[in-house]
Amino acid sequence: MSKVKNLLVLPRLRVQNANAISSPMTWGFPSMSAFVGLMHALERKLLVAGINVALEKVGVICHDFEAQATEGGYIRGFHLTRNPVDKTGGTAAIVEEGRIHLDITLIFTIDTAAEESELIAEQIGEIVAGMRIAGGSVVPNHSVPNHKQRPQWVTLDDDEERRQKQFARLKRRWLPGFALTLRDDYLTEHHQTLQQQNPEASLLDAWLDLSRLNHHCALENEGQPNEKPVWQVQRPYRGWLVPIPVGYGAISDLFQPGEVTNARDAKTHFRFVESLYSMGEWVSPHRMKQPEDLLWYVDNDEEAGLYRLNNDYHLRASAQ
Structure with a gap:
């Protein structure tokens, strides 16, 4: 049974020029850490x-996207800004920036009930309209009627049957769209499959293999006069799978505040990290059984040096 009590829904936000480069190795949609960062920044603004x-978890449903990149061909390039010339009159260096326009719905969980919840939802919607989402600007969404963009505070009923009906109504409003979920189970399972073929296969091999479409040539009507080769796409799992960053892993000890020269904050502990990767799956909201399926949350393990995000969709999906 779901433990979520209240949902704050900000529907059909139009975001222009969000960051499309989610990590050193992936692009196409902002990383979930950007939306968790938005949640923390929003919580601080609400206190002011x-x-x-208190906002605890966040979910994102993408209704539409428009990557600012060239179309066609095997090689694609980002649309980059032309910077002014430098002081010598020469061409200024270009820093590659990937941008994307998004039409998204944000869902936050709130554990505590509040009076005048609808008024609070409207106030939060106004605050978010003035914030940056993954580096992008929130602009009016003229493609959707105003009543479908109104922020909602949904208090879920304690009765399981009524709760399911409430969640079903929300899912219908989120269509058409897709929610990003975590599939750690696919990565682990595929790694074990590759190791049966090659004991030296690593998690990186499994991650790369799931991140691409593998074309395999097979013979149709083998041994017959009409024998011919055909190309088939090999996919170990169904669904819209994508490689995603899920946080950061430590590559150094934890330094005391001020111990590292030129650190941004001299009052906070410091540690060098690198990106952590896993597999994600875009899932239509109508396939969700409970709010936890699309919600992401912080799941750090400081002793192990892991600072990562988690999502529980794979727990239910793999159990089925």
Whole structure:
């Protein structure tokens, strides 16, 4: 049974020029850490505004996207800005930036109930309209009627049957769209499969193999006069799978505040990290059984040096 009590829904936000480069090795959609960062920044702004609510988890449903990149061919390039010339009159260096326009719905969980919840939802919607989402600007969405963009505070019923009906109504409003979920189970399972063929296969091999489409040539009507070769796409799992970053892993000891020269913050502990990767799956909201399926949350293990995000969709999906 779901433990979520309240959902704050910000539907059909139009975001222009969000960051499309999610990590050193992936691109195409902002990383979930960008949306968790938005949640933390929003929570701080709410405290300043006198709105005492705690945001714990965040989910993202993408309704439309438009990557600012060239179309066609095997090689694609980002649309880059032409910077002014430098002081010598020469061409200024270009820093590659990937941008994407998004039409998304954000879902936050709030454990505590509040009076005047609809008013609070409207206030939060106004605050988010003035914030950056993954580096992008929130602009009016003229492709959707205003009543479908109104922020919602949904208090889920304690009765399981009524709760399911409430969640079903929300899922219908989120269509058409896809929610990004975590599939750690696919990565682990595929790694074990590759190791049966090659004991030296690593998790990186499994991750790369799941990140691409493998074309295999087979013979049709083998041994017959009409024998011919055909190309087939080999996919170990069904679904829209994508490689995603899920956080950071430590590559150094934890340094005391001020111990590392030129650190951004001299009052906070410091540690060098690198990106952590896993597999994600875009899933239509109508396939979700409970809110936890699409929600992401912080799941750090400081002793192991892991600072990562988690999502519980794979727990239910793999059990089935």
